[in-house]
């Protein structure tokens with residue numbers, strides 16, 4: 015039987031990247047009081063979630079015009095991932111749902127499984143959060159994703175942590 019975990023409600027939701035520039039690992043972390051659930055995610059998955067969420071929230075707003083607009087504001091120091099960083103699994107699929115009666119967005123996260131693995135054992139985590147919690151996480155996630163590697167002041171290309179073959183310096187390693 016597959017493991018399914020509902021965090022309802024999420025008291026804090028965030029994403030963050032840890033590691034050297036160019037080799038960062040991204041995480042999603044949901045809190046329920048003092049308990050945390052941490053998952054490994056790809057940068058691109060956070061970016062597409064952020065795009066998909068805006069569309070999703072716009073549709074909710076259209077259907078329920080009386081709802082207050084979700085806030086995207088966050089405090090950076092509260093968005094940093096908290097230890098223990100002990101990921102439950104690597105994210106395969108991210109989906110969005112909406113509980114109209116409670117005005118809660120559910121972030122449905124399915125485990126990434128290999129072709130040989132049994133799909134019935136795929137674990138699922140559902141983070142039930144406010145529209146503002148998930149929107150703030152996505153805005154912060156876009157900011158984290160954009161930070162990435164430092165830009166070379168000579169040529170404007172991103173620099174790798176191992177060094178950079180700058181075309182403006184005839185390929186000499188800086």
Ligand SMILES: [Zn+2]
Pocket residue numbers: 166167168169170171178179180181182
């Ligand atoms: Zn350069």
